[in-house]
Amino acid sequence: MLIDxxxxxxxxxxxxxxxxxxxxxxxxxxxxxEMEVLYHxxxxxxxxxxxxxxxxxxxGSLQVHAPxxxxxxxxxxxxxxxxxxLDGGRVVLVxxxxxxxxxxxxxxxxxxxxxxxxxxxxxxxxxxxxxxxxQRALTRSPELIEPGLELLDVELPTDVGGIDLFARDxxxxxxxxxxxxxxxxxxxxxxxxxxVQRVSEAVGEPVxxxxxxxxxxxxxxxxxxxxxxxxxxxxxxxxxxxxxAQPGLFDPP
Amino acid sequence: MLIDxxxxxxxxxxxxxxxxxxxxxxxxxxxxxEMEVLYHxxxxxxxxxxxxxxxxxxxGSLQVHAPxxxxxxxxxxxxxxxxxxLDGGRVVLVxxxxxxxxxxxxxxxxxxxxxxxxxxxxxxxxxxxxxxxxQRALTRSPELIEPGLELLDVELPTDVGGIDLFARDxxxxxxxxxxxxxxxxxxxxxxxxxxVQRVSEAVGEPVxxxxxxxxxxxxxxxxxxxxxxxxxxxxxxxxxxxxxAQPGLFDPP
DNA sequence: ACATGAATATTGGAT
DNA sequence: ATCCAATTTTCATGT
Numbered sequence: 001m002l003i004d005x006x007x008x009x010x011x012x013x014x015x016x017x018x019x020x021x022x023x024x025x026x027x028x029x030x031x032x033x034e035m036e037v038l039y040h041x042x043x044x045x046x047x048x049x050x051x052x053x054x055x056x057x058x059x060g061s062l063q064v065h066a067p068x069x070x071x072x073x074x075x076x077x078x079x080x081x082x083x084x085x086l087d088g089g090r091v092v093l094v095x096x097x098x099x100x101x102x103x104x105x106x107x108x109x110x111x112x113x114x115x116x117x118x119x120x121x122x123x124x125x126x127x128x129x130x131x132x133x134x135q136r137a138l139t140r141s142p143e144l145i146e147p148g149l150e151l152l153d154v155e156l157p158t159d160v161g162g163i164d165l166f167a168r169d170x171x172x173x174x175x176x177x178x179x180x181x182x183x184x185x186x187x188x189x190x191x192x193x194x195x196v197q198r199v200s201e202a203v204g205e206p207v208x209x210x211x212x213x214x215x216x217x218x219x220x221x222x223x224x225x226x227x228x229x230x231x232x233x234x235x236x237x238x239x240x241x242x243x244x245a246q247p248g249l250f251d252p253p
Numbered sequence: 254m255l256i257d258x259x260x261x262x263x264x265x266x267x268x269x270x271x272x273x274x275x276x277x278x279x280x281x282x283x284x285x286x287e288m289e290v291l292y293h294x295x296x297x298x299x300x301x302x303x304x305x306x307x308x309x310x311x312x313g314s315l316q317v318h319a320p321x322x323x324x325x326x327x328x329x330x331x332x333x334x335x336x337x338x339l340d341g342g343r344v345v346l347v348x349x350x351x352x353x354x355x356x357x358x359x360x361x362x363x364x365x366x367x368x369x370x371x372x373x374x375x376x377x378x379x380x381x382x383x384x385x386x387x388q389r390a391l392t393r394s395p396e397l398i399e400p401g402l403e404l405l406d407v408e409l410p411t412d413v414g415g416i417d418l419f420a421r422d423x424x425x426x427x428x429x430x431x432x433x434x435x436x437x438x439x440x441x442x443x444x445x446x447x448x449v450q451r452v453s454e455a456v457g458e459p460v461x462x463x464x465x466x467x468x469x470x471x472x473x474x475x476x477x478x479x480x481x482x483x484x485x486x487x488x489x490x491x492x493x494x495x496x497x498a499q500p501g502l503f504d505p506p
Numbered sequence: 507a508c509a510t511g512a513a514t515a516t517t518g519g520a521t
Numbered sequence: 522a523t524c525c526a527a528t529t530t531t532c533a534t535g536t
Contacts, residue, residue: 001286001304002365007258028320030283032370033254040531042435043382044490050376051254052279055306059321067281067372068312070330071516077323077531099507102529113368114257117285119320123303129296131512139292159472160439161510181512182295185525186413190443191511217524219412237297295514324531330516352522355514384527410520414525434527438509444526470509 003027006114014111015091018084021116028119028235029056030128033111037064039074041102046244049109058119062095076104129237131181135164138179138212138234142167145177145212145232160194165212173208174199180213181236186220193227197200256280259367267364268344271337274369281372282309288366290317292327294355300326302362307346311372315348315357329357373480382490384434388417391432391465391487395420398430398465398485413447418465426461427452433490439473441466446480 003024006017014031021027031054037047052073053065060079063072079095086092091108135154142149148170156163165177176199178184178192188211196209209229214236216224224231256277259270260445267284272372284307290300305326306318313332316325332348339345345362388407395402409416418430429452431437431445441464451460462482467489469477477484 002260005258005260005366007255027308028285030306030342032281032283032368038531043380045378045529047378048377050374051370051372053283053308053370055318057321058317061321061323063323065308065310066375066378068310068314068375069517070314070316070325070328071528071530072323073378073528075323100529113258115285115366115368116534117306119304119306119363121303122319122321124301125319125326127296127298127514129514160443177302182514187525190413194443219524236295252341292514298514322531324513324515328514329513353514380528380529408520415520436528438511440510472509 001117001119002115004116004156006111009111009114011086011089011091014085014108014114015086017114017116018091018093022082022084023068025252026058026118027056028058030054030113030115030117031056031111032113034109035064036107036109037074038047038105041097042100044228045074051089052185054106058094059216060095062107064104074104076102077092079104091157129181131179131236134179134181134212134234134236138165138177144234149175158195158198160198161191163199164198169208169223173206175208175210177210177212179212179234182214184211184213184220186217186223188216189220189227189229191221192224192229196229254370254372255368256371257367257369259364262367264339264342264344264361267361267367268337268339270367270369271344271346275335277369279311280309281311281369281370283370284309284361284364285366287362288317289360289362290327291358292356294350295353298327307359309348313348317357317359322418327357329355332357345503346348358469382434384432384489385433387432387465387487387489391418391430397487398463399423400427406475411448411451413451414444416448419452422461424499426457426459428461428463430463430465432487433464435467437464437466437469437473439470441469442473442476442480442482445477445482449482 035052036049039045055063063075066073066144077094080098081096083094093106095104142151150168153166153213156166163176164179167175176195180188192209196207200207210232210236212232288305289302292298308316319326329348333351334349336347346359348357361467368450395404403421406419409419416429417432420428422428429448431443445462449460453460465485465487
C-alpha cells in the first residue's frame with residue numbers, strides 16, 4: 001500500500017514526488033508541514049502560514065486539515081484540474097473545479113512528510129439508525145405509531161415537500177406523520193404543520209399531524225401543542241439494554 | 254514538526270508508538286493501513302476490513318478516511334477517553350465520548366504507515382462571503398436593499414426565530430428581511446413567511462417580507478409570489494471583475 | 507442540471 | 522445545558 005515516503009523533502013524533491021504520483025493516479029497523497037492556503041469560489045478564504053495536513057484522494061477530493069477540529073480548514077469535494085508550479089522556490093498546488101468555479105491554492109513552505117499510498121477498493125460498510133431505516137420499519141409495522149393505523153402512502157409528494165408517512169387512523173381520520181431520527185426541533189413542527197394544512201385544504205376535512213421522533217425540544221413540543229399536533233416517541237436504534245419481549249421497531253419482519 | 258515515523262510496523266511496535274504518542278499529548282497521529290472500524294452512538298456502523306487512514310488530532314477529534322470522498326467514513330468530533338488493547342495480536346483503539354455516549358473502535362490489521370507530528374498553534378484564517386458579513390454590510394448600508402430603507406433592528410428575536418434585518422421603508426411600512434448567502438430555497442421562503450405573519454400579528458398592521466439573496470430556486474420564487482413576499486438580489490462576494498465606480502456591498506465604510 | 511431533504515451532520519452563538 | 526441557525530455544508534435521490 002505504501003508507494004513512496006519523503007522525510008523533510010526540499011522543494012525540488014517535493015515537486016518531483018507530486019508530479020510522479022499525480023501522473024500515476026490512484027494515489028492517496030498526504031503532505032504535512034508548513035503551508036499557506038487560499039480558497040476562492042462560493043466564498044473566499046485565506047490561511048496564514050501554519051502547520052497543516054493536505055490529503056488528496058484518487059477521486060480528486062482534497063482537504064486541508066488544521067491542528068484542531070473534525071472539519072477541514074479548506075476543502076474541495078472534487079477537482080477537475082490540478083496543476084503544480086514553482087513560485088519563488090516554493091511548490092504551489094492549484095486545484096480547480098469547474099462547476100461551481102472554485103479553486104484551492106496550497107503553497108508548501110516547509111514540508112515535514114510526504115507520503116503516497118495506493119489503497120485498495122472501498123470495503124463493505126453498513127450504517128444502522130438512519131431515518132430511511134425508521135421509515136422502512138414503520139412502513140412494515142405502522143401499529144408501532146398507534147394501534148389500528150393503516151398506511152396509505154410513503155414519501156407522498158405535495159407542493160410544499162414530501163410527506164414521510166400518510167395514513168388513516170382507526171376512526172377513519174387521515175394522519176400525516178413526520179419522522180426525525182434525532183431530537184426534533186421547531187423546524188420539524190413547522191414542516192409538519194405545512195403538510196397538515198396542505199392536505200387538509202386538499203381533502204376538505206380535518207387531518208391529524210404526528211411528529212414521530214426519539215425526542216423533541218421544549219419549544220418544539222410547545223408549538224406542536226399550540227398547533228393541535230401530536231408527538232409520538234419512536235427510537236432510531238434498538239436500546240443498549242437486552243432486547244425485551246415487547247414487539248419493537250427492530251424485530252425481524 | 255515530525256516526531257516519529259514507522260514504516261510497516263508490527264502490532265507490538267504500533268502499540269508502543271501509540272502508547273507513547275498518546276501519553277505525550279499535543280500530537281497529530283496519522284495511521285494508514287488495513288483496519289476494521291465499528292461505531293456505536295447516535296447511529297451504529299460497521300466497516301469491513303479495508304484500507305483506511307486514521308487521523309487523530311490533539312483536541313481529541315478522530316476521523317477515519319476511506320479511499321474516496323471528502324467526508325470521513327467514521328468520525329468523532331471529541332473523545333473523552335482513549336484506550337488501547339491487544340486483541341488476538343491486533344492493536345485495537347477505542348475512542349469514547351461521554352455526551353452523547355458514543356464510541357469508535359478501530360482494529361489495526363496491517364499498518365503501512367504511522368506518523369506522529371507536533372503542529373504549532375493554529376495560524377490566522379479569514380473567510381469572506383459569509384451571511385454574517387452580508388448582514389454587517391447591509392446594516393451599514395440598508396439603502397442597498399432599497400432606497401430610503403431605515404434599519405430598526407438586527408437579529409430581532411421572535412418566538413419562531415431571529416429576524417435577520419428589521420426595517421421601515423420610505424412609506425413607513427415595516428419590512429422583515431431574510432438573508433441567504435447562497436441560492437435561497439423554499440425553506441427560506443417559509444422562514445420569512447413565519448416571521449412576517451408573527452410580526453404582523455404583533456403590530457396589527459401589514460408587514461412587507463423581503464428575501465435578500467444572490468438567487469433563489471424557481472419553486473422558491475413561485476411560493477414567494479403566492480405569499481405576497483418579495484425578492485431582492487444581493488451578492489455575497491464582490492464580482493470577479495474589476496470593481497466599478499458604483500457603491501456596493503464591499504466598499505470600505 | 508435543478509430541487510429537495512437527510513446527516514452520527516459540525517460549529518458558533520445566545521439564553 | 523439547550524436551542525437555534527449558518528455552512529464553501531456534502532450527499533443521495535428524484536425529476
